[in-house]
Amino acid sequence: MGKKSVLVVGGGLSGINLALEQAEAGNEVYLVEDSPGIGGERLLYDKDSGTVDFVSPDLKKVKSKKNISIITNADIEKVEDGDGKFNIRIKKRASRIIEEKCDDCKACIEVCPINLWDDEDQGLSFRTAIDFFNQVDSSYNIVKETPVCQRSCPVNLDIRGYIGLIADGRFEESLALIKEVLPFPSICGYVCPHPCEDVCNRGKVDYPLSIRDLKRFVADKEIHDHTKPKQEAVKPEGKGELVAVIGSGPAGLTCAHDLAVLGYGVTVFEALPRPGGMLAVGIPDYRLPRDILEKEIGAVTALGVEIKYNTSIGKDIAIEDLFSQGYKAIFIAVGAHKSLGMRIPGEDAEGVLSGVTFLRDLNLGSPVEVGKKVAVIGGGNVAIDSARCALRLGAKEVAILYRRSRQEMPASDEEVEAALEEGVNVEFLVAPLEVLSSDGKVTGFKCVRMELGKPDASGRRSPIPVEGSEFVMELDTIMPAIGQAPDTSFIERGFGIELTKRGTIKVNPDSLGTNMPGVFAGGDCQTGPWIAIGAIAAGKKAAKSIDIYLRSLAMQ
Amino acid sequence: MVEERKRYILEFTDIPKERQSVNELPVEQRINNFNQVDLGFAEDAAVEEARRCLSCRRCLGCGLCLAECDKDAIDFGQADEMLDLSVDFVILTHGVERVYTLPSEKFGYGRYVNVATDIEFERILSDDGPYGGMLIRPFDGEIPAKIGFICTEEGGVDALNFAIHEAMMAKKKVDSLEIAFFCPDEDAYVKELERNYDNIPGITVKRGVVKAIREVQGSKNLCLEWSNKGDVTEEEFNMIVLSMRPQLPGYIVELAKELDIDINELEIGALLKETSKKGVFFAGTM
Amino acid sequence: MQYVPDIRTIRVMCTGRIDPSMILEAFLHGVDGVLILGCREGECHYVTGNIEAANKIDMTSRLMKIIGIDSDRLYFGHLSSAEGARFVELAEGFTKRIREIGPLGREIKEDKEVLKFRLEAAKAAVESEKLRWVIGKKTEFMDQGNKYGERFTRHEIGRLLDGILMDEISVKEIQLLLQERPLSVRDVSERIDLPPHRVLRYIAGLRRKGVVRLEGTDGVSPLYSLQG
Structure with missing residues (x-):
């Protein structure tokens, strides 16, 4: 057996000892540690001698070994399993100290005006912004973090x-x-x-x-x-290449905006009659006034971006036809509009209406009816929005049922507060069991109370049903809002874009590129339902990648 | 000065101060319409609110250290580096990381300065720790005469073990130290303690549940109230050490997820063994 | 030109020449207020002298607030050499304000010794290289940016200075006390009105820097002194 290479994660006592063991066996060792120095932790008990004392790793030895590379201040960005080898990407955060030159004279520490919490000492003491890591490993670093x-x-x-x-x-x-x-x-x-x-x-x-x-x-x-601050001017020469963006939500429009600023011609295809994606059809007007939304979208179309409404990719145009129509790159940002079912008996009854559908119909001006007594299932912002809208449409009693406690609730605090203020009743630790109906119409809801179980190894506590706590609520409308998934039916019909196990579009996280060259995806359809600013970030990233991709095409 | 985990925040003169409030549509005007609820800030309120920003910054980039450095060993422009490796094996090890979800509210952690976690106590004991290895308490730097260790069911027996070793170490430093262990009235805990009894003279073990901790005005000692089968007793300590449940650090959880390893097979404190993923090994703190 | 008699004028070549330690020294000598008058903005003979002065005076006034002295006792006014009437107006306005506040130290409840001690600590702080350096960089931070090219807003600079000054004044107070004789954390805490856990943390930080050492123990209290 030849020389092997080993990655040891963690520069504590066990990591150091294992690194030494591996090095002595003749292997090439990479010792990766998250903090600026190694050997931080001490143990109080020596198993070999059975005595209580601080056990320190042999730092000198580990540092002097030629076949151990110590990588401190490091994050492991990616681990890939390929062909019996592991491909690892490590980000070594800048320490801003040139190690070979530093002679540990402490002059910098004495003058640094900034006192900081000392991580190594659990905050019991101060360190300065430039300081050594600890008394045993005098690796210096400058703490300069983004806020x-x-x-x-x-x-x-x-x-x-x-x-x-x-x-x-x-x-x-x-x-x-x-x-x-x-x-x-x-x-x-x-x-x-x-x-x-x-x-x-x-x-x-x-x-x-x-x-x-x-x-x-x-x-x-x-x-x-009407003051308009100066903004990066649109490149006038125009790059000419056309890019198709599918979906006019925050991800799609951001990508279109950034590409238009770079000088590309962008067409946005939107299935609905209104632009904005979830911003338009998922968020009620009392949270985001229509004129604000339209104004900011107007700023994007003013850059020359064209939005084609009522154009559903897969129905009106096949996705693969976009390339033959002259588009050089495609960004898929269709969002996650498909509501997940509760997967309980009776959920087909009349009076069960998903929160997402309800909000969409309401926002598009389609007729919507809510009953007198409404229960919304879920703890996210869709649930809160649905409940508050139901109240505004005349429901007499609105309850939100959530299977965990307030602490775990993903909805924003002030949204929950506002809902409570307006008279929405929020029931925590309740899960649905069965929709009760008569003549196909909802009459009641059988639920069970939950409690939080023991934390697992990562500290997460899952809810478990309390035996014998089943109860029935009488009501006429049930709105599940327990999550959404992207509607990827247009992809499943042939065009070979890979999906993940979760039904989202699979991309390279660095570039947002899919397995098809020239096709990128981002936003909720790639991450699953997330927040608008997350989709905007994806749009920005995609625009950058598409720019790089198109420039490399032009080079060829 | 406010001390929070991983923070050092000065008490600026304008702390505390309420958030400036935004105008809101009154609740009674919200029903039956979809008018904007949150009406935003007025200009003076916005400026007032913006002035509350602490402008968090660590290194301020003043360059004084560089001016002082004879060796010219500081490079403000140094960038993060990306390294790509290809290795045959991966060994994951975990450091000491604790769950901070104990009922700390009840035990006063974060509120009472003399309530420390076991990890903080380890730093206090350590020669390369903040106090140079001197056993002193965090409030006033005085040598404690009486320390209470609280072990809970949530903390578990592993954590108890760690605490026992700390207690032994503390006794080594201060001979006259009195130590009391509060632990659940369960055999597993009591046996573990009894096994080490001989090694720690001056230790008392109290079975039962700690009800509350109260800080004594002035001395900042801690009054601990505990009950065993209905009997409630009170006792005063100079310092309290909370035994926290060890947990896997976040980066190990992340890596395990990427490598498709169920985190439940990564047992804290375990000896080196291969995981269900071929080529990936896991070792706890030995 | 006639003006109030309680003003003593000291001529300097440029307000930029005035060091914060001079202002604090004046207070240590018992003056009740310091009025600094210099050229109008943009009219400095040495280009940036009065801008540097403004930075230093602003820092001194922040420091005064921290040690509990009314910052109205320090005022920076602008006028040109031809404006005699304005000089009289400023001088009279200032003395009127000082009379309202009363003699120096009225705002500090403790005795004169405490006032003197705090002023001395403040003076030691402004004489340190740290504060001189930071305040000297203020204009650069706002116009060109720091070593990382980050530009600071006025608000940020204010927060930053307050933070550094608060730390620095506490550290100097501790150092002044330990200079006299070895003290415990509690002793120091009582003398400078800072909670013991804060004192302990500063002392731990100073030990790390090698400025303070452990001298011995008195019963249950470790004693610290300055490193020789």
């Missing part, structure tokens, strides 16, 4: 920057900064579920910043005062 809010934002928006500009009263510059990455500041200002606010450090001391409402404030200002 938590920016990191949590799928489009990596410079939140600290634009909030600072608002604080300084420089509103137009603030909006210009947002627009550098985000083509729809107003829409996001209205509907973004703001993952940034959930992680905001200010929330640790009193209340998180109202980041979303601040964005809306500067975006509204543009609308009301």
Whole structure:
């Protein structure tokens, strides 16, 4: 047996010992550690001698071994299993220290003005922004992180920057900064579920910043005062190549916007009579006014993007025909509009109407009827929106049933608050068992109470039914809103794009390219139902990849 | 100064301060129409709200360290590096990582400075820790005379084991130290403790459930209330150590997912063994 | 030109020459207020002298707020050399305000010694390389950006300065106390009105930097002193 190569993940005591063992056996070892230095953890008990004392790994030895490469500050980005080998991609985060030059004189530590929480010491002490890792491994690094809010934002928006500009009263510059990455500041200002606010450090001391409402404030200002900050000008020469975008939701329109700015000709194919995807047909008007949506979409069409309405790919045009019509690349962003069933007996009865369908019909102006007593099943924003809309349409009693507790509820807090304020009744830890009906019409709902079970190895607690807690609710309308999946029937009919086990479109996560050259996919149809800002991020990524793809085509 | 996990946030003079409120459509005007509910910020409220931003920043890029560095060993422009490897085997190991979902509210973790987790206590004991290996408590840096260890069913026996070793180490440092273990009234826990009894003189084991912890004004000692079969007793300690359930670090969970390995087969503290995925091994902390 | 008699003028070549330590030194000598008058914005003979001055005065006034001194006791006014009347107006307005606030130290409840101690710590802080460097970079941070090319908003600079100043003043207070004799965390905490766990953390940080060492223990309290 020849020399083997081994990846050891984790630079703690066991990782170091295993690395040494492997190296001594003559193997090539890569020791990968997430923190800036190795050997951080100590153990209190020595199994060999049976005594209690700190057991330290042999750092000198592991560092001096020629066939051990120590990679600190590293994230494993990707692991692929291929042909008996594992292909690993590692991101080594910059330490900003040139190791070979540093002689551990500590001069930098003495002058650094920034005190930080010391991760290694569990925050019991301070370290400075430039500091050594710990007393045993003097690997230095500079802690320069993107702020938590920016990191949590799928489009990596410079939140600290634009909030600072608002604080300084420089509103137009603030909006210009947002627009550098985000083509729809107003829409996001209205509907973004703001993952940034959930992680905001200010929330640790009193209340998180109202980041979303601040964005809306500067975006509204543009609308009301007709000031338009300078924006990257559209490349006038025009690249000429045509790109087809399927779906006019946030992913599709963002991609169209970015490509149009780069000078490509873009056509968006939309199955419905209105643009906006879920923004238009999934979100009720009281959350996102129609004129705001239309205004920002108008800014995209003003760049020369054409939207073809009532054009369903697969029905009106076959996807493969797009290439023969002259389109050089395709971006699939059809969203996830197919409601998942509850998979319980009786769910075909009249009076069972999925939340997504209900919201779509309502938003498109189709006649919708809700009964007097409504139950919505699910804990996401679709469930909350459906409940609040049902209330506005005259339902007397509306209840939301969710099988976990408030803590696990994926819907945004303020949406839940607003629903409660308006009189929606939210029942936690309840799961549906059976739809009861008479003459094919819903009459009641048999449910069971749940409790949270023991946490699994990752700490997640699954709900389990409480025996004997079944009960029946009398009602006339049931709206399941337990999740959506993309409608990929147009793909299944022949065109060989690979899907995942979950029924979403399979892509290369780096480029969003599918297995078909020139065909990209992103947004909810690739991730499963997610938030608008996530779809926007996908649209941006796809636009970049399509640009690269088309330029490489032109080179050939 | 507010201390939260992985945070150091200064108490600026404007903390605490309420969020500026946005205008909202009154509830009674919302029924039967689809008018906008959230009406947004007025200009002065928006500026006020924006001023609440802490402008979080770590390294501020001032360059003073570089000016001081004789060796010119700092490179602000250094970028992240991508490395692609191809290996025959993968060995996953986990460090010490704890679940922070214990009923910390009840035990006052995060609220009372002298309530520490077992990992924090390990750092306190360690020679390369924040206090140079001196056993002192986090509130005032004084040497504790009496420490209570709380082990819960959620924490499990593995965590208890870790705590026992910490207690032994603490006794080594401060001979006169009194230690009490609070553990569930179950054989598994009590046996584990009894097995180590001889090694820890001065230890008492209290079976039962810890009801509440209260901080004593001034001394910041902790009054611990526990019950065993209905009898409720109170006792005061200088410091409390919470035994937390070990868990797999997030990156191991992620890797396992990518490699299609059920995380339940990755047993914390296990010896090196091959997982269900050929070529991938797993080892716990030995 | 007639103006209030309680003002002593000190001439400097440029307001940019005024170091924060001079202002604090003046307070240590017992003045109740410091009025700095310089050229109008954009009219500096040395191009950026009064901008540098504004930065330094802003930092000093933030520092005064932190140590509990009314920041109205420091005022930076602008006028040209031909504006005698404006000078009188500014001087009178300022003395009026100072009379309203009262003698220096009224806003601090503790005795004069505490005031002196805090001013000394503040002076030590502004004399340190750290603060000189950071304040010297302020204009650069806002116009050109820092080492990473990130430009700061006024708001960000304010937050940043406040944070650094708060840390720096506490550290200097601790160092001044430990200079006298070895002290425990509790001793230090009582003297400088900072919670003990904060003091302990600063001391742990200073030990890490090699500035402070463990001297011994007094009963259950470890004592710390400055590293020789």
